Amino acid sequence: MLRNASAQILKQFVRHRTTDTNLILERSINRVQLLGRVGQDPVMRQVEGRNPVTIFSMATNEMWRSGEGEPTSTGDVSQKTTWHRISVFKPGLRDVAYQYVKKGSRILVEGKLDYGEYMDKNNVRRQATTIIAASRIY
Template sequence: MFGSLMNRLLRPSLINICKESARLQTRQMTTVFDDPPVETQSVERLEKTVNQVVLLGRTGAAAEKRGTETHPVVTFSLATHTNFRKGDDLIQQTEWHRIAVFKPYLRETIYRYLKKGQRVMVQGRIGYLEKRDPENNSLVMKSATIIADDVIFFSQ
């Protein structure tokens, strides 16, 4: 009953949105075809790419504010572990990741509430930082940073 009521309420607005969208597309198509012919050039095939990272681990220290007043950033380190057997021994290898948070609300939440040793899950993408020598513009160091889109806190 509730579903049919929602359909009756939403259907007219959805129909109007579809009609408006079709009208705008028609207007755009007519303006494109009304323009004088333009030289075109071949474009390489565009393809979809994915740059996505999900990490679950523990923080190495409290978050730090960095950057400038106009371009602030909050950074923290995250440890993840890989467990494997070597003979009879169980070995745990730790890898450290540098996390950067640029989104304003997420940045402030991380800065206020993130503590050392806290378990968090970070979803984001990989970004690369290049440091160059100012004298001869040669590459000195290139490092990866995880740019966080979302950080989920877990209880201790």
């Protein structure tokens, strides 16, 4: 059984070749896990001709102690808060997130990173980073 599991894992990391020698398909990973607090109640939006999407913001915190780098250092504690935009497209997950996730809730989001561009009100091109919730929200 262990041999079969090892073989399956190895196959996932090996290049998959097609009959076309110029085309090589590789497996890759784009996975994100965030544990933090919801910054606003989710909003459901729908653009004409597209499925609805649930969107909310989420904050994660990073804390560290300034000092000489020693474990017994009594330096000041610093904190950095990072805000993330979460989009939920998957129908069942989208509806659950919209109905049950609330501002201040502590949740775990699993998904993938997505980078995109949009035009703002002044016709200036902006870049946006979004976490696409793919599998679970706890």
